[in-house]
Amino acid sequence: MEPVLTPAEMRLADQRTVALGTSYAELINRAGVAVAWHARRMLGGMYGRRIVVVCGKGNNGNDGRVAARVLDAWGAAVETFDVESLIDHVRLCRSLERCHLAIDAMFGIGFRGELAHAAATIDAELNRAPLILAVDIPSGVDGTTGEIRGAGFIGGAVLADETITFGALKPGLLFEPGRFHSGRVTVEALGIDVGSPTTSMWTARDCQAVPLHRWPQDHKWSAAVAVVGGSAGMLGAPTMVGMAAHRCGSGMVTVLTPAAPHASQPGLELVYRRCDAGNGEWASDAGTSIHAIARRSQCVVIGPGIGTSEATGALVRSLVANTQTPIVVDADALRLLSSTHDELRARTKSGYPSAIVTPHAGEFGAMAGHEIGADRIQAARDLAAESDCIVLLKGPGTVVASPTGRATIVANGGSELATAGTGDALAGCIAAFVARSHSRAVDDLFTMTAAAAWIHGDAASRTNIGPSMTATDLIAALPATLDDLRNGYGAASSESIFAGAQ
Numbered sequence: 001m002e003p004v005l006t007p008a009e010m011r012l013a014d015q016r017t018v019a020l021g022t023s024y025a026e027l028i029n030r031a032g033v034a035v036a037w038h039a040r041r042m043l044g045g046m047y048g049r050r051i052v053v054v055c056g057k058g059n060n061g062n063d064g065r066v067a068a069r070v071l072d073a074w075g076a077a078v079e080t081f082d083v084e085s086l087i088d089h090v091r092l093c094r095s096l097e098r099c100h101l102a103i104d105a106m107f108g109i110g111f112r113g114e115l116a117h118a119a120a121t122i123d124a125e126l127n128r129a130p131l132i133l134a135v136d137i138p139s140g141v142d143g144t145t146g147e148i149r150g151a152g153f154i155g156g157a158v159l160a161d162e163t164i165t166f167g168a169l170k171p172g173l174l175f176e177p178g179r180f181h182s183g184r185v186t187v188e189a190l191g192i193d194v195g196s197p198t199t200s201m202w203t204a205r206d207c208q209a210v211p212l213h214r215w216p217q218d219h220k221w222s223a224a225v226a227v228v229g230g231s232a233g234m235l236g237a238p239t240m241v242g243m244a245a246h247r248c249g250s251g252m253v254t255v256l257t258p259a260a261p262h263a264s265q266p267g268l269e270l271v272y273r274r275c276d277a278g279n280g281e282w283a284s285d286a287g288t289s290i291h292a293i294a295r296r297s298q299c300v301v302i303g304p305g306i307g308t309s310e311a312t313g314a315l316v317r318s319l320v321a322n323t324q325t326p327i328v329v330d331a332d333a334l335r336l337l338s339s340t341h342d343e344l345r346a347r348t349k350s351g352y353p354s355a356i357v358t359p360h361a362g363e364f365g366a367m368a369g370h371e372i373g374a375d376r377i378q379a380a381r382d383l384a385a386e387s388d389c390i391v392l393l394k395g396p397g398t399v400v401a402s403p404t405g406r407a408t409i410v411a412n413g414g415s416e417l418a419t420a421g422t423g424d425a426l427a428g429c430i431a432a433f434v435a436r437s438h439s440r441a442v443d444d445l446f447t448m449t450a451a452a453a454w455i456h457g458d459a460a461s462r463t464n465i466g467p468s469m470t471a472t473d474l475i476a477a478l479p480a481t482l483d484d485l486r487n488g489y490g491a492a493s494s495e496s497i498f499a500g501a502q
Contacts, residue, residue, distance in 0.1 A: 001200035032066020064105025102129035109143030114150030146178030220251035230257030237305030244428030298435035303333025413457025421471025
């Protein structure tokens with residue numbers, strides 16, 4: 001896992017490093033030299049190169065000034081502009097049109113609010129340059145949340161081709177729209193003592209912790225998954241869960257539903273068990289049938305396409321509180337739980353494994369009683385602590401949080417995931433790895449959840465279909481991702497934007 005530090009944590013890391021004997025001046029010099037070397041790599045050399053460096057006040061601007069001096073000494077034609085001085089914008093624009101690279105050293109990770117005064121127009125003017133390198137984080141991006149405020153060009157922040165950041169990754173580089181504005185990200189350690197951060201970015205290497213192989217003695221029930229869901233017109237959701245679980249190595253998937261499967265229903269390998277009262281509603285003894293299958297399974301998914309009727313709510317709450325098998329609670333079931341999280345907490349009080357919940361923004365609001373807010377990491381952590389469960393908060397920059405306080409960001413995958421059924425596929429991936437791990441420990445459940453989210457995102461990216469991708473395309477791509485991981489492939493395509501994580 002790659003460490004991730006908030007701006008506040010980064011300041012403490014700098015202070016620790018200085019206390020150990022490295023001065024702030026030395027850190028600034030190291031950062032400036034690292035920027036210069038990165039610019040040299042981007043340009044392939046210095047001969048005949050013209051570079052524009054735009055500096056602000058504070059350490060970020062000082063990093064840029066050091067880089068400018070080094071690049072000038074190497075023979076590049078360097079022009080430096082200072083945001084705190086009166087800038088000749090005509091001259092700046094002409095310089096940017098003629099240069100080979102522009103370096104954004106206006107504002108660092110401590111920036112809040114929106115770009116103002118000269119900086120409010122420089123973000124647009126910088127786009128005259130053929131390449132832009134941002135120092136630590138693109139100016140205008142909030143280092144904690146990735147937010148961009150203001151109405152400047154492309155949303156009020158510099159749109160960088162590459163970003164060089166120091167010490168560790170920052171949340172603002174991983175959450176949209178900051179991630180998009182950062183381009184390719186490289187981490188330079190600079191000898192900074194980052195300590196023991198509780199937040200990380202999940203990588204391909206971390207996925208090696210999940211069970212990628214079957215044991216020779218395994219049989220189909222060794223990693224069985226049960227899916228409780230479906231309602232009239234919504235049987236596709238649990239079917240997607242089951243198909244993804246099969247692709248991730250579950251040998252047996254049973255779908256328990258009150259809905260009648262169609263003859264043309266996909267997922268012929270799935271076993272459907274109807275638990276209906278003859279009218280499309282759950283039978284009064286459905287819980288008994290579900291518990292019987294749950295006892296033979298290693299993970300149960302509750303909620304995909306299940307509906308929100310009163311009777312369904314009673315069934316869901318009972319299953320969440322009383323199912324002894326590890327469970328993934330998804331979709332409609334999240335809206336049916338009590339806002340006090342009684343059922344989720346009752347599980348751990350009874351000695352059952354912590355539940356895994358997978359809310360998107362709307363479902364999070366129903367569970368937490370408020371919107372996510374700007375800080376996705378803290379929102380996921382708070383919900384995990386309040387409900388005593390593993391929280392996978394979906395969105396542009398998925399966060400997985402544990403009730404122990406751990407959190408990791410799964411930053412692969414992209415807007416192709418914004419299509420129906422991909423969330424169901426994710427629930428199936430999680431369930432399969434939980435089932436195959438045969439572990440109920442909270443740290444292992446956290447690991448299986450984060451790894452499943454990364455594998456799910458990588459499969460989506462490698463379809464190479466973009467907005468035309470469907471959930472079934474993603475499910476079909478899962479074996480290729482898993483095969484690469486089994487063969488020790490360290491970093492799949494969707495992670496390549498984070499150069500420092502490879």
